[in-house]
Amino acid sequence: MDKRWSMPKLSLVIIAIAFLWIKTFIAYHASFNISTDNFMQDLILFINPVSFLLLIFGVSLLFKKEKTRNIYVIVTSFILTGILFANMVFYRFFNDFITLPVLFQTNNFGDLGGSAMENIYVTDALYFVDVLILIVLAKYKPTFMVFNEPTKLKRRAYFLVAIATFFLNLGLAETERPQLLTRTFDREMLVKNIGTYNYHIYDVYLQSKQSAQRALADSNALTDVHNYVEANRAEPNSEFTGIAEGKNVIIVELESVQDFVINNEMNGEVITPFLNELTQDEDTIYFDQFYHQTEQGKTSDAEFILDNSLYGTPRGAVFFTHSGNEYQTMSHQLNDEGYFTAAMHANNKSFWNRDIMYENFTYDRFYDLQDYVVGEGDAVNWGMKDIPFFEQSVDHMTEMEQPFFSKMITLTNHHPFYLDEEDKMIEEYDSNSGTLNRYFQTVRYTDESVKLLFEDLKESGLYEDSIIIMYGDHYGISENHNTAMSQYLEREITPYESAELQQVPFFVHMPGYGEGETISKVTGQIDLKPTILNLLGIEDKESMQFGQDVFSEENDNMTIFRDGRVVSDEFVYAGEICWDKESGEEVDKENCRSIIDKAKDELAFNDEIIYGDLLRFYDNKNGKLLENEIIEE
Numbered sequence: 232m233d234k235r236w237s238m239p240k241l242s243l244v245i246i247a248i249a250f251l252w253i254k255t256f257i258a259y260h261a262s263f264n265i266s267t268d269n270f271m272q273d274l275i276l277f278i279n280p281v282s283f284l285l286l287i288f289g290v291s292l293l294f295k296k297e298k299t300r301n302i303y304v305i306v307t308s309f310i311l312t313g314i315l316f317a318n319m320v321f322y323r324f325f326n327d328f329i330t331l332p333v334l335f336q337t338n339n340f341g342d343l344g345g346s347a348m349e350n351i352y353v354t355d356a357l358y359f360v361d362v363l364i365l366i367v368l369a370k371y372k373p374t375f376m377v378f379n380e381p382t383k384l385k386r387r388a389y390f391l392v393a394i395a396t397f398f399l400n401l402g403l404a405e406t407e408r409p410q411l412l413t414r415t416f417d418r419e420m421l422v423k424n425i426g427t428y429n430y431h432i433y434d435v436y437l438q439s440k441q442s443a444q445r446a447l448a449d450s451n452a453l454t455d456v457h458n459y460v461e462a463n464r465a466e467p468n469s470e471f472t473g474i475a476e477g478k479n480v481i482i483v484e485l486e487s488v489q490d491f492v493i494n495n496e497m498n499g500e501v502i503t504p505f506l507n508e509l510t511q512d513e514d515t516i517y518f519d520q521f522y523h524q525t526e527q528g529k530t531s532d533a534e535f536i537l538d539n540s541l542y543g544t545p546r547g548a549v550f551f552t553h554s555g556n557e558y559q560t561m562s563h564q565l566n567d568e569g570y571f572t573a574a575m576h577a578n579n580k581s582f583w584n585r586d587i588m589y590e591n592f593t594y595d596r597f598y599d600l601q602d603y604v605v606g607e608g609d610a611v612n613w614g615m616k617d618i619p620f621f622e623q624s625v626d627h628m629t630e631m632e633q634p635f636f637s638k639m640i641t642l643t644n645h646h647p648f649y650l651d652e653e654d655k656m657i658e659e660y661d662s663n664s665g666t667l668n669r670y671f672q673t674v675r676y677t678d679e680s681v682k683l684l685f686e687d688l689k690e691s692g693l694y695e696d697s698i699i700i701m702y703g704d705h706y707g708i709s710e711n712h713n714t715a716m717s718q719y720l721e722r723e724i725t726p727y728e729s730a731e732l733q734q735v736p737f738f739v740h741m742p743g744y745g746e747g748e749t750i751s752k753v754t755g756q757i758d759l760k761p762t763i764l765n766l767l768g769i770e771d772k773e774s775m776q777f778g779q780d781v782f783s784e785e786n787d788n789m790t791i792f793r794d795g796r797v798v799s800d801e802f803v804y805a806g807e808i809c810w811d812k813e814s815g816e817e818v819d820k821e822n823c824r825s826i827i828d829k830a831k832d833e834l835a836f837n838d839e840i841i842y843g844d845l846l847r848f849y850d851n852k853n854g855k856l857l858e859n860e861i862i863e864e
């Protein structure tokens with residue numbers, strides 16, 4: 232046969248790239264919920280892993296020795312597969328891509344336990360098969376392959392192609408999504424356009440930028456933020472000022488409880504009988520349009536928002552990424568007023584970096600796992616069951632100096648929503664999502680635990696001297712379960728519905744109040760701090776914060792999500808579409824313009840505060856901006 236017509240021989244690099252390219256593309260479709268709207272987006276999605284793969288594997292061409300080249304290719308392939316795999320597992324759980332700070336939360340990953348296992352499938356092993364193939368090829372050197380050192384010319388051509396692909400990708404992405412890299416709040420869009428590997432590099436770059444930002448920030452940056460905060464401040468409602476003065480404050484952060492279960496049924500069974508009763512109770516004010524505002528930091532974000540009336544960060548968990556910042560927390564303000572402050576949560580104290588962060592927030596005491604006796608049958612799923620947790624927490628509270636502020640965080644109603652047989656009070660639901668099916672049962676359990684908490688509090692004598700504030704920390708059912716959710720709700724889950732599903736219940740229970748009602752103002756977690764301080768009669772005119780007293784006449788009736796979605800009493804902005812709040816119909820985007828802009832400004836100011844650690848330049852007692860020199864003294 233004429234030699235000139237034989238197939239060109241393949242190198243290990245090319246085979247490794249081809250394998251990873253295919254795998255990444257399969258993962259995009261099989262594991263990540265990435266949707267595309269047009270051919271261009273499909274094309275970008277298809278080519279986006281290549282530029283990175285060409286460059287990273289291209290490094291091997293610089294090695295002289297064949298063995299070094301092969302080892303480099305195999306190890307790189309293994310590491311990249313590992314990254315892809317970690318992203319897949321993470322995505323199944325959080326519906327999101329890993330960011331660098333989250334990677335360092337290894338403690339959390341260890342503790343995920345059952346959840347992590349639920350999200351690893353046997354078939355995932357297939358993702359690693361090609362690495363084995365590469366090893367076999369390198370060892371047996373089949374004739375269709377070439378292992379020689381590439382010529383200078385070939386090497387140059389290779390890198391030229393790699394760089395050209397990189398810019399082609401970036402160019403296409405830029406036309407499809409202008410300002411892609413400047414608007415980083417949407418990770419999915421980034422991955423979709425520049426590829427999962429380039430995304431990680433970009434993430435590393437952002438992280439380094441963050442460290443630099445703090446170093447460079449000075450007090451001048453605070454002036455604009457301060458002006459915005461002042462203009463946004465709402466005068467608290469004086470009718471509520473001090474109505475709980477001197478009382479203990481008992482906060483219950485209800486794990487993953489969403490508002491759609493309240494006053495609702497599942498296959499004819501009531502899901503939250505006790506909480507439903509509270510919505511009608513004369514001593515309870517229930518908010519049925521209250522939204523969580525958390526992001527990747529989940530529970531810890533909800534805690535951050537509660538204590539600071541600031542938003543968390545768009546990426547990672549602020550509890551980890553900015554635990555060294557100076558904060559001016561509600562806990563601190565309460566300490567100044569003579570309150571004993573405590574956080575209670577029966578998990579390892581380092582989970583979500585809580586031990587460090589609570590110290591920073593100046594909590595007087597953190598009752599963690601070690602402060603609880605977890606007897607036989609007292610634990611399920613992630614750890615201690617809510618019922619014994621509340622029981623023992625009430626015991627702890629009776630020992631506390633009064634008045635106290637105690638924050639309890641429940642755990643049983645957490646993904647994957649497992650429960651012991653004896654704790655199941657209602658049937659499972661019957662959709663294609665085991666997660667949603669079990670969710671109703673664990674929510675039902677949490678409801679029962681809250682009922683018992685109220686009884687325990689009454690028995691202990693604490694009840695009359697306390698107010699009880701309860702709210703859901705974040706969603707429990709992610710968008711991965713839309714099909715099942717739409718079966719349950721009997722309607723399609725549009726971006727509007729998804730946004731509305733971010734409502735979590737919010738109760739203000741004040742024994743002896745007597746004027747309970749349901750309030751349908753649009754409010755969110757950011758409003759908790761100013762609301763609570765006003766109820767206690769603690770004046771707070773200067774805090775650097777974005778929330779407003781929920782009872783205030785001046786409350787702006789809108790809630791900004793950390794990802795830029797916004798809800799007002801009239802409109803919902805979600806999925807880049809403006810929707811009528813009442814009907815869920817699409818309306819002209821101009822209707823949402825002002826709330827979109829406000830959200831952008833507010834989130835940007837928030838990030839300036841956190842990234843620049845700006846509160847170190849601010850005195851929240853008298854509202855003074857401090858000069859850099861004073862700080863350094």
Ligand code: GP9
Nearest residue numbers: 528529530531578582640
């Ligand atoms: C862990 C618990 C759960 O201690 O608060 O955290 P989450 O996964 O919901 O953020």
Ligand code: MN
Nearest residue numbers: 486487530704
């Ligand atoms: Mn949570």
